[in-house]
Amino acid sequence: MTENTEKKNPIRLLIGKVGLDGHTRGVQYVAHIFRDAGYEVIYPGLRKSPKQIVKMAIEEDVKAIGLSFLSGAHIPLISEIMDLLKDKKAEDILVFCGGVIPDDDILILKKMGVREVFTPGTSDKIIIEKVTALFADSSDEEK
Amino acid sequence: MKKNKCIAELIEDIHSESVSRIRSAARLMTMAEESSLKTVEILSALVNDSMPRIILGITGAPGSGKSLLTGRLIAEFRKRYPKRMIGVIAVDPSSPFSGGAILGDRIRMMSEKDADNEKVFIRSLATHGQIGGVTKGTRAITAIMGALGCDVVLIETVGVGQMEFAVREVSDAVAIILAPGQGDTIQFLKAGLMEIGDIFVVNKSDRPDASPFFAQLTNTLHLARNEKRPVLMTSALIGKGIGEFYDSVEELLFRDILWLKARRLKQTDVIVRRAILSEAEKRLHSLLHEEKRKEVVSDILKGKTSFSQTVEDLLKNCV
Numbered sequence: 001m002t003e004n005t006e007k008k009n010p011i012r013l014l015i016g017k018v019g020l021d022g023h024t025r026g027v028q029y030v031a032h033i034f035r036d037a038g039y040e041v042i043y044p045g046l047r048k049s050p051k052q053i054v055k056m057a058i059e060e061d062v063k064a065i066g067l068s069f070l071s072g073a074h075i076p077l078i079s080e081i082m083d084l085l086k087d088k089k090a091e092d093i094l095v096f097c098g099g100v101i102p103d104d105d106i107l108i109l110k111k112m113g114v115r116e117v118f119t120p121g122t123s124d125k126i127i128i129e130k131v132t133a134l135f136a137d138s139s140d141e142e143k
Numbered sequence: 144m145k146k147n148k149c150i151a152e153l154i155e156d157i158h159s160e161s162v163s164r165i166r167s168a169a170r171l172m173t174m175a176e177e178s179s180l181k182t183v184e185i186l187s188a189l190v191n192d193s194m195p196r197i198i199l200g201i202t203g204a205p206g207s208g209k210s211l212l213t214g215r216l217i218a219e220f221r222k223r224y225p226k227r228m229i230g231v232i233a234v235d236p237s238s239p240f241s242g243g244a245i246l247g248d249r250i251r252m253m254s255e256k257d258a259d260n261e262k263v264f265i266r267s268l269a270t271h272g273q274i275g276g277v278t279k280g281t282r283a284i285t286a287i288m289g290a291l292g293c294d295v296v297l298i299e300t301v302g303v304g305q306m307e308f309a310v311r312e313v314s315d316a317v318a319i320i321l322a323p324g325q326g327d328t329i330q331f332l333k334a335g336l337m338e339i340g341d342i343f344v345v346n347k348s349d350r351p352d353a354s355p356f357f358a359q360l361t362n363t364l365h366l367a368r369n370e371k372r373p374v375l376m377t378s379a380l381i382g383k384g385i386g387e388f389y390d391s392v393e394e395l396l397f398r399d400i401l402w403l404k405a406r407r408l409k410q411t412d413v414i415v416r417r418a419i420l421s422e423a424e425k426r427l428h429s430l431l432h433e434e435k436r437k438e439v440v441s442d443i444l445k446g447k448t449s450f451s452q453t454v455e456d457l458l459k460n461c462v
Binding site: 008009010012031032034035036037038039040041042043044045049051052055056058059060061087088089090 | 162163165166169170172173176177237238240241242243244245246247249250259261264265266267269271
C-alpha cells in the first residue's frame with residue numbers, strides 16, 4: 001500500500017554536446033524544456049568526448065542521452081558513443097539527438113540505434129512527447 | 144523480497160571485477176534516492192564494506208565558488224594519491240513547479256585531465272523538495288562510493304542561506320565557503336550556518352576586498368578564547384591555497400579517530416530514526432487521502448469530533 005503512494009523520482013537525462021561544437025543555444029533550450037517537463041537533466045557543458053559522455057551517463061544513471069549537433073560530425077561521434085555503451089554493457093541507455101542533420105543521415109543514425117532525431121523547427125511539445133513515449137516503451141520491455 | 148535480492152545482486156556486482164560494476168553502483172544510488180527505507184536497506188547491506196576515509200561537506204551561499212573549489216580539491220587529491228579513488232556528490236535544486244532539475248555542477252568540477260579518469264566518480268543529485276542542502280539518499284550513496292573503493296568523498300550542497308545545515312549529518316567535517324562581500328561581523332556572529340563549520344574558507348582571494356573580509360571573519364570567529372576553527376584563504380579561479388585547504392581537512396579528521404567513529408554512528412542512528420518516521424508519515428498520508436481529509440477537517444472544525452480523539456484514531460489505524 002505504501003509503495004503506491006510513494007512519489008516516483010523524476011527520470012534522469014543527459015542533455016549535452018559532443019565534439020568541437022560550441023553552439024549552446026539549442027542544447028540549453030532543450031535542457032530547459034525537459035526541466036519544465038519534470039525531468040532531471042544532467043548538463044555536462046561543452047566539448048565533451050564520447051568517452052566522457054558515456055562515463056557521465058553511467059555514473060549519473062540516466063535513462064537516455066540527448067545530443068545536440070551543429071557541427072556535421074554527428075555520425076562518427078554517435079557511432080563512437082554507441083560502441084562505448086555496448087562495451088560498458090549499457091546499451092539500454094537510449095540515445096536521441098537533434099540539430100542540423102540531413103535527411104539521409106537520419107536513416108543512418110536510426111540504423112545505428114538512435115531512437116529519435118529532431119531537426120530544426122520541431123516544437124518543444126513534440127520533443128517532450130516523443131522522448132516521454134520512449135520510456136513508456138522501454139518499461140514495457142522490462143516486464 | 145524481490146527488491147531485496149536486487150540490492151544484493153547489485154552489491155555483488157560492485158564487489159566483482161565486471162565491466163558493469165560502476166553501472167551497478169550508479170543504479171544502487173538511484174535506488175537509494177527512492178525512499179528512506181531503501182536508504183536504510185542499502186546501508187545495512189553495506190555494513191561490512193569500508194566507508195570512505197574522509198567525508199567532507201562543502202557548503203556556502205550560491206556563487207561562492209563551491210563547485211570550482213571542489214574541482215580543485217579533486218585535482219589536488221589526484222595529484223597526491225594518483226592510485227586512489229575519489230567520489231563527489233553534488234546537489235542542485237529541484238524545481239518547485241515541475242519537479243524537474245538542471246544538474247550542472249559537474250561542468251566546473253572536472254579538469255580536462257580528469258574528465259575521463261576512472262578514479263573520479265561524480266554523482267549529481269536533485270533536492271526533490273527537501274530542505275537542508277542535501278538529500279535523504281546521501282548517506283547511502285556515500286556508502287556505495289566506499290564500497291566502490293573511494294578513499295575520500297566530497298559532498299557539495301546546494302547554494303545555502305543561513306539555515307541549511309543537514310550536510311553536517313552526513314559528513315565528518317563541514318567546510319563553509321565564503322566570498323568577499325558576503326556580510327560583516329554581525330552575520331558571522333549569528334546562529335545557524337556559521338556554527339556548523341569546521342573549516343572556513345574565504346574563496347576568491349584574488350579579489351582586493353578578500354583580505355579585509357578574511358580579517359573580519361577571523362576576528363569574529365576567534366572571539367571566544369578556545370575557538371580554534373581554521374580560517375583559510377583560497378582562490379579556486381587561479382588555484383591558490385588549495386593544498387593548504389586539503390591539508391587542514393586531513394589534519395582535522397586525523398586528530399581523533401574515536402570521535403569520528405562516534406560521530407558516524409550517531410549520524411546513522413539519526414538516519415534510521417528518520418526512515419521510521421518517514422514511513423509512518425507515508426502511511427498516515429495514505430490514510431488521509433483527499434476526501435477523507437476534507438471530512439476529518441470539517442468534523443474537527445464543526446466540533447463533531449475532538450482533535451485529540453481524531454489524532455488518536457488515525458495513529459492507531461496506521462499501525
